[in-house]
Amino acid sequence: MRGQHEESKQRRRSEIVRAAVDVFAERGYFAARMREVAERAGVADGTLYLYFKGKEDLLVSILEEYAEAFLLRARRDCESLADPRDKLRRIVERHLVSMQNDRALAHVFQIELRHTRRFLRRVARGKVAEYLNLLQEVVREGRNGGVFRRDVPPELAARAIFGALDEQVTAWVLARRPGELRGQVEPLLKILLAGLAPPADEEVDHG
Amino acid sequence: MRGQHEESKQRRRSEIVRAAVDVFAERGYFAARMREVAERAGVADGTLYLYFKGKEDLLVSILEEYAEAFLLRARRDCESLADPRDKLRRIVERHLVSMQNDRALAHVFQIELRHTRRFLRRVARGKVAEYLNLLQEVVREGRNGGVFRRDVPPELAARAIFGALDEQVTAWVLARRPGELRGQVEPLLKILLAGLAPPADEEVDHG
Amino acid sequence: MRGQHEESKQRRRSEIVRAAVDVFAERGYFAARMREVAERAGVADGTLYLYFKGKEDLLVSILEEYAEAFLLRARRDCESLADPRDKLRRIVERHLVSMQNDRALAHVFQIELRHTRRFLRRVARGKVAEYLNLLQEVVREGRNGGVFRRDVPPELAARAIFGALDEQVTAWVLARRPGELRGQVEPLLKILLAGLAPPADEEVDHG
Amino acid sequence: MRGQHEESKQRRRSEIVRAAVDVFAERGYFAARMREVAERAGVADGTLYLYFKGKEDLLVSILEEYAEAFLLRARRDCESLADPRDKLRRIVERHLVSMQNDRALAHVFQIELRHTRRFLRRVARGKVAEYLNLLQEVVREGRNGGVFRRDVPPELAARAIFGALDEQVTAWVLARRPGELRGQVEPLLKILLAGLAPPADEEVDHG
DNA sequence: TATGAATGAGTGTTCATTCAT
DNA sequence: GATGAATGAACACTCATTCAT
Numbered sequence: 079m080r081g082q083h084e085e086s087k088q089r090r091r092s093e094i095v096r097a098a099v100d101v102f103a104e105r106g107y108f109a110a111r112m113r114e115v116a117e118r119a120g121v122a123d124g125t126l127y128l129y130f131k132g133k134e135d136l137l138v139s140i141l142e143e144y145a146e147a148f149l150l151r152a153r154r155d156c157e158s159l160a161d162p163r164d165k166l167r168r169i170v171e172r173h174l175v176s177m178q179n180d181r182a183l184a185h186v187f188q189i190e191l192r193h194t195r196r197f198l199r200r201v202a203r204g205k206v207a208e209y210l211n212l213l214q215e216v217v218r219e220g221r222n223g224g225v226f227r228r229d230v231p232p233e234l235a236a237r238a239i240f241g242a243l244d245e246q247v248t249a250w251v252l253a254r255r256p257g258e259l260r261g262q263v264e265p266l267l268k269i270l271l272a273g274l275a276p277p278a279d280e281e282v283d284h285g
Numbered sequence: 286m287r288g289q290h291e292e293s294k295q296r297r298r299s300e301i302v303r304a305a306v307d308v309f310a311e312r313g314y315f316a317a318r319m320r321e322v323a324e325r326a327g328v329a330d331g332t333l334y335l336y337f338k339g340k341e342d343l344l345v346s347i348l349e350e351y352a353e354a355f356l357l358r359a360r361r362d363c364e365s366l367a368d369p370r371d372k373l374r375r376i377v378e379r380h381l382v383s384m385q386n387d388r389a390l391a392h393v394f395q396i397e398l399r400h401t402r403r404f405l406r407r408v409a410r411g412k413v414a415e416y417l418n419l420l421q422e423v424v425r426e427g428r429n430g431g432v433f434r435r436d437v438p439p440e441l442a443a444r445a446i447f448g449a450l451d452e453q454v455t456a457w458v459l460a461r462r463p464g465e466l467r468g469q470v471e472p473l474l475k476i477l478l479a480g481l482a483p484p485a486d487e488e489v490d491h492g
Numbered sequence: 493m494r495g496q497h498e499e500s501k502q503r504r505r506s507e508i509v510r511a512a513v514d515v516f517a518e519r520g521y522f523a524a525r526m527r528e529v530a531e532r533a534g535v536a537d538g539t540l541y542l543y544f545k546g547k548e549d550l551l552v553s554i555l556e557e558y559a560e561a562f563l564l565r566a567r568r569d570c571e572s573l574a575d576p577r578d579k580l581r582r583i584v585e586r587h588l589v590s591m592q593n594d595r596a597l598a599h600v601f602q603i604e605l606r607h608t609r610r611f612l613r614r615v616a617r618g619k620v621a622e623y624l625n626l627l628q629e630v631v632r633e634g635r636n637g638g639v640f641r642r643d644v645p646p647e648l649a650a651r652a653i654f655g656a657l658d659e660q661v662t663a664w665v666l667a668r669r670p671g672e673l674r675g676q677v678e679p680l681l682k683i684l685l686a687g688l689a690p691p692a693d694e695e696v697d698h699g
Numbered sequence: 700m701r702g703q704h705e706e707s708k709q710r711r712r713s714e715i716v717r718a719a720v721d722v723f724a725e726r727g728y729f730a731a732r733m734r735e736v737a738e739r740a741g742v743a744d745g746t747l748y749l750y751f752k753g754k755e756d757l758l759v760s761i762l763e764e765y766a767e768a769f770l771l772r773a774r775r776d777c778e779s780l781a782d783p784r785d786k787l788r789r790i791v792e793r794h795l796v797s798m799q800n801d802r803a804l805a806h807v808f809q810i811e812l813r814h815t816r817r818f819l820r821r822v823a824r825g826k827v828a829e830y831l832n833l834l835q836e837v838v839r840e841g842r843n844g845g846v847f848r849r850d851v852p853p854e855l856a857a858r859a860i861f862g863a864l865d866e867q868v869t870a871w872v873l874a875r876r877p878g879e880l881r882g883q884v885e886p887l888l889k890i891l892l893a894g895l896a897p898p899a900d901e902e903v904d905h906g
Numbered sequence: 907t908a909t910g911a912a913t914g915a916g917t918g919t920t921c922a923t924t925c926a927t
Numbered sequence: 928g929a930t931g932a933a934t935g936a937a938c939a940c941t942c943a944t945t946c947a948t
Contacts, residue, residue: 241455742930
């Protein structure tokens with residue numbers, strides 16, 4: 079049957095992507111060997127090329143498979159919540175918890191995906207751009223709703239939020255004895271929400 | 286004279302480091318060829334190895350030469366100012382302006398220096414750690430002085446500040462049509478200072 | 493079929509070893525280029541490394557492939573003969589004739605295999621040691637049988653035999669107009685057999 | 700004064716040659732660095748080239764300085780003795796004792812001087828050829844005097860003598876726990892003299 | 907589809923030698 | 928003569944990718 083076939087193909091693809099995450103996290107992208115990915119996935123060298131164009135495509139696929147899923151969940155979260163501050167809260171929480179739940183993946187996201195300018199510009203930042211757009215949207219909503227300040231450009235605010243989050247994760251990934259990421263949700267939110275809150279003297283739009 | 290000799294040696298070293306910054310920024314660290322660095326610096330291939338152990342040492346030296354200078358200036362700034370909020374303002378300003386003034390260097394800092402976990406952990410993050418320590422110190426002072434909030438760990442706050450700054454620079458480096466980094470100083474400071482300000486309900490230490 | 497596969501693999505391996513013998517003999521080990529060996533064997537550069545660890549392993553393999561075969565034949569010869577003098581005669585004959593039949597190989601044996609102390613000690617001399625052991629065994633037998641002198645240590649005698657043989661081959665290999673090695677069998681044997689014969693005044697063991 | 704100057708120049712030259720012997724013996728010719736030779740001799744890198752054409756010339760000079768001296772002494776020995784058997788005895792003794800007295804030099808002679816065919820043919824074997832000529836001369840005298848056999852070509856006999864000697868030294872140089880070379884003089888002579896003695900049935904020339 | 911043997915492009919680094927001082 | 932900083936040619940090996948089976 080066709081469907082079954084498709085499904086098994088998809089499953090193998092995912093297995094290979096997972097193997098790549100683990101190998102890239104262990105060895106680093108450049109030191110990682112396609113052969114090792116193949117071995118870990120339980121297939122022959124050549125089989126990798128039936129599913130992926132090459133080594134870089136494998137990296138891209140990691141990003142697509144996992145970042146896409148993350149973005150999807152984040153967008154759904156936002157749809158299900160009304161207050162932009164709640165949306166932000168949920169995003170921060172999901173971001174940190176997701177990373178904590180899969181350290182190998184976090185490693186790949188924080189380090190391996192940032193290798194070359196070309197890659198960064200064309201691929202990785204594409205997903206980051208989507209993420210930044212989502213954050214920007216939330217910020218914009220908050221501005222319009224009067225719960226976030228209007229005196230900073232939403233793009234800048236979105237980048238600040240992402241950067242603050244991103245750096246917590248990077249530090250955690252590189253730490254020899256990593257602590258808890260989840261525990262950083264609340265303190266980080268305090269800073270971000272206070273930082274985004276309208277200043278006392280800000281004129282409010284009284285529709 | 287010995288001093289003159291030492292001096293000319295140091296000058297040549299710096300010329301090579303500069304050539305490396307430019308080549309690494311243009312091609313990326315891995316795609317960069319030592320030969321190209323040598324040509325750009327106006328020396329023979331082998332001469333590079335009289336001044337540096339190898340390609341990676343060249344990367345490390347970039348970090349050391351420029352990051353060290355940046356840190357030194359940042360520390361001096363802090364010493365010359367009393368209010369932690371002013372210190373933060375000056376650091377943010379210096380960070381963004383320094384990067385804007387040397388885009389090739391910014392490129393190397395934001396992208397090329399993050400290549401491998403080993404390198405990141407052992408070398409690049411060493412300097413970041415120093416920077417984070419400086420930020421942490423400022424935050425701590427602010428807490429003690431009652432101008433910054435006490436309900437978030439200073440390490441986390443420092444990472445949030447650094448991350449927010451870092452992401453602005455990365456976006457600027459990757460942008461096809463980069464705008465002004467300097468113009469982001471004030472809006473970013475608004476967010477950071479508001480985010481760090483003591484909440485209205487925080488108990489204040491009245492010495 | 494598995495056997496066929498193994499067989500073809502073995503054949504290719506031998507072809508590469510042969511190519512290496514010829515190239516090493518022509519250019520010398522250090523001046524020889526792996527690329528040239530590959531070309532001569534009709535394979536790609538990288539293929540060499542599927543069969544051998546590297547350039548030195550190729551040298552070792554020459555020794556193993558050919559010296560092993562020589563030693564095997566020499567041992568069989570000895571087993572098939574009773575009189576130690578006949579054994580010696582056969583060894584000398586085989587040694588000189590083998591070399592004469594493959595001058596490129598002789599070149600590699602006499603010169604290229606002696607390059608570095610480390611190599612000599614660990615590898616080449618291992619085979620020489622086996623050869624010396626065989627010669628020693630023959631000498632010892634001759635002593636016990638009363639046909640060889642007892643007043644010299646068998647190890648020394650074995651080395652003298654080997655050295656005398658070896659030097660004939662070296663001279664032949666280096667000669668611009670090499671003569672016949674085979675013709676040296678009889679005169680050399682005269683010296684060796686007379687040199688090893690028990691002296692007139694030696695006490696004989698009358699079982 | 701000119702003579703003094705020449706003398707000091709000659710002394711420095713010898714110091715460098717000695718340094719080369721030691722470094723080549725320790726590291727092997729190829730692994731040896733000119734810089735190390737210079738350091739050991741207490742001169743700057745460039746100074747080596749005031750005394751020698753290059754690395755290979757240094758090797759040649761070792762041969763010339765030491766082999767020449769050896770040959771000279773050997774020739775004098777022969778002149779001072781009448782009986783060819785005594786000459787052979789003295790040569791064997793000198794050969795083994797000289798080597799034993801300078802193991803580093805022996806190492807260079809037995810191994811490092813045999814590196815490349817070109818070198819071997821043009822240089823090293825030149826000295827060996829002189830040595831072989833001397834041995835041949837002794838053998839020829841012995842033949843004429845009726846004390847050595849006539850049924851083997853003197854060249855072959857000379858090579859057999861040299862080879863037998865040479866192999867004792869090589870084994871000693873490569874031995875991890877080298878014994879005494881001097882002790883091998885007598886047993887080796889027994890074999891050689893017996894091997895060269897006229898066979899019982901040989902017709903004797905009664906001039 | 908899957909295999910895995912074969913391919914071959916690509917480069918950092920060493921070190922003998924030179925030569926301006 | 929002596930120095931030693933500078934030169935630049937030279938090459939084994941890896942590994943992502945292909946393709947005949």
